[in-house]
Amino acid sequence: MIRLTNVSKTYGNGPTAIAALKNIDLHVPRGSIHGVIGLSGAGKSTLIRCVNLLERPTTGSVVVDGQELTTLSAAELNQARHQIGMIFQHFNLLASRTVFANIALPLELMGMDKVEIRDRVMPLLDLTGLEDKADKYPAELSGGQKQRVAIARALASRPKVLLCDEATSALDPQTTGSILELLQDINRKLGLTILLITHEMEVVKTICHRVGLISAGELVEEADVGDFFTAPRTRLGREFLNDFLELEPPKALVERLEEAAGEHTHPVVRLAFTGDAVSTPLVSRLARECGVDVSILQAKVESIQDRTLGLMIAELIGTPDKTREALAYLESHDLHVEVLGHVQRDA
Numbered sequence: 602m603i604r605l606t607n608v609s610k611t612y613g614n615g616p617t618a619i620a621a622l623k624n625i626d627l628h629v630p631r632g633s634i635h636g637v638i639g640l641s642g643a644g645k646s647t648l649i650r651c652v653n654l655l656e657r658p659t660t661g662s663v664v665v666d667g668q669e670l671t672t673l674s675a676a677e678l679n680q681a682r683h684q685i686g687m688i689f690q691h692f693n694l695l696a697s698r699t700v701f702a703n704i705a706l707p708l709e710l711m712g713m714d715k716v717e718i719r720d721r722v723m724p725l726l727d728l729t730g731l732e733d734k735a736d737k738y739p740a741e742l743s744g745g746q747k748q749r750v751a752i753a754r755a756l757a758s759r760p761k762v763l764l765c766d767e768a769t770s771a772l773d774p775q776t777t778g779s780i781l782e783l784l785q786d787i788n789r790k791l792g793l794t795i796l797l798i799t800h801e802m803e804v805v806k807t808i809c810h811r812v813g814l815i816s817a818g819e820l821v822e823e824a825d826v827g828d829f830f831t832a833p834r835t836r837l838g839r840e841f842l843n844d845f846l847e848l849e850p851p852k853a854l855v856e857r858l859e860e861a862a863g864e865h866t867h868p869v870v871r872l873a874f875t876g877d878a879v880s881t882p883l884v885s886r887l888a889r890e891c892g893v894d895v896s897i898l899q900a901k902v903e904s905i906q907d908r909t910l911g912l913m914i915a916e917l918i919g920t921p922d923k924t925r926e927a928l929a930y931l932e933s934h935d936l937h938v939e940v941l942g943h944v945q946r947d948a
């Protein structure tokens with residue numbers, strides 16, 4: 602539904618030019634919810650604004666619903682944008698218009714008559730839970746309600762794609778939850794394709810099917826959400842995950858970690874396991890079958906959509922041969938094992 606090919610965006614010229622996007626390839630299939638996560642300044646906003654050409658890529662192709670947007674005339678682009686709704690962090694509602702009139706605005710601009718507009722807007726008020734707010738003004742609404750109005754407005758032209766630019770970043774966690782539920786509901790009921798950018802792992806975890814990680818203008822990693830939360834492939838991905846899970850080895854231990862194994866060291870590992878492995882009595886088996894003691898430093902079980910994910914940071918205590926055997930045993934049982942470092946046994 603959305604396909605960016607080799608998209609680059611450079612702001613300015615010469616020595617002060619900023620390469621905000623570098624050779625981005627992105628594919629969002631019809632009906633899916635795709636998240637792009639990254640740190641501040643990574644290029645998220647630029648990326649999402651390139652999809653409806655609010656920002657024109659310096660090079661590359663932008664195809665939405667089979668139509669190449671970069672070669673369209675202004676009038677054609679205007680038409681194509683009816684297929685692409687967008688919502689923003691700060692809602693961007695018109696303060697002087699009621700809720701109804703805000704939602705109706707894009708339809709007025711399309712030249713629809715009053716009866717048609719009413720027929721479109723009323724079901725959208727229902728869908729977004731704003732039945733009793735039609736005559737209120739934005740100043741009379743909470744942040745969550747304002748975002749609902751913005752969602753209804755974005756849906757008014759019956760788009761096939763919804764772009765969400767940090768749509769929940771200005772909201773408290775509970776309101777964030779209810780807006781994410783609404784987006785998921787819309788995705789399911791209307792089959793709408795959603796591309797969202799965020800710096801919050803919670804958003805990705807809650808509603809995305811796939812996630813891309815953007816860093817310094819490059820998409821450095823892309824994965825199904827379950828895979829990303831189990832085993833991110835990049836260091837940045839692991840940092841995002843560890844921050845989110847608050848699962849780091851104790852500081853005192855980190856200071857003692859050495860990169861290389863020595864004669865008197867034992868490994869500190871981060872284990873991630875899903876599915877059946879979650880319920881396997883792993884620790885006792887390691888002791889029994891490999892002769893290695895396991896000292897658990899941290900552990901938690903997380904639900905990532907329909908998967909259960911177990912995470913543990915542990916020291917494997919035994920001779921080098923035995924701990925090597927234990928690592929091989931873990932890997933052969935479908936666990937994702939990352940050796941964080943090694944600590945001296947007697948330290």
Ligand SMILES: Nc1ncnc2c1ncn2[C@@H]1O[C@H](COP(=O)(O)OP(=O)(O)OP(=O)(O)O)[C@@H](O)[C@H]1O
Binds near residue numbers: 619620639642644
């Ligand atoms: N209009 C602009 N002119 C010049 N540089 C810009 C412009 N917009 C963005 N940039 C630069 O491009 C880079 C990417 O910015 P962008 O806003 O896309 O990042 P972001 O990931 O959305 O960040 P944030 O989460 O802080 O909004 C940054 O270095 C930023 O300073």
